[in-house]
Amino acid sequence: MFFPIITTVKDELDQVEEIEAFTKRVFCEKKPIAQSEFFSAGQSGIKAAQVLVVSIFDYVNEQKLKYKDKVYSIYRIYERSDEKIELYCEVKAGG
Numbered sequence: 001m002f003f004p005i006i007t008t009v010k011d012e013l014d015q016v017e018e019i020e021a022f023t024k025r026v027f028c029e030k031k032p033i034a035q036s037e038f039f040s041a042g043q044s045g046i047k048a049a050q051v052l053v054v055s056i057f058d059y060v061n062e063q064k065l066k067y068k069d070k071v072y073s074i075y076r077i078y079e080r081s082d083e084k085i086e087l088y089c090e091v092k093a094g095g
Contacts, residue, residue, distance in 0.1 A: 001028040001052060002066040003059075022066040029053040031086065041090070046075050050089040059085050 002022035009017055031051040041048040050072060052065070056079065065072050065087065072089035079085050 001026050001054070003062045004064055004066075020064075022071070026054050026058040028067070028087075037088065041075070041088070046090050048075075048088060049091050050087075052087045052089065053080075053084050054087060056083050056085045059087070065089065 003024040003026060004020045004022050005024050007019045007021070009019060011017055029052070031053055033048050033051050037051070038048050050067060052067060059077075063074055065074065067089075070091060073092045074087050075090050076088040077085055078088070
């Protein structure tokens with residue numbers, strides 16, 4: 001799994017541009033999505049796609065991640081008592 005690293009650059013017209021590259025590699029564990037989570041997310045217009053567990057020390061409030069060549073948006077997090085965090089992800093349109 002990869003988190004994005006955002007770099008800010010100025011072009012020849014002095015305009016600021018942000019470049020997003022998914023280069024921060026993090027080890028994760030995939031968990032199944034509970035039926036209640038899938039239903040609850042669906043009621044909010046969210047299509048739950050993945051639940052990935054990472055070390056709390058690897059997560060720095062990123063809003064996106066890349067897992068198996070797909071970009072996901074993180075719509076919810078859950079901090080566990082074992083220094084792990086669960087990232088609840090959905091695929092955005094065009095992702």
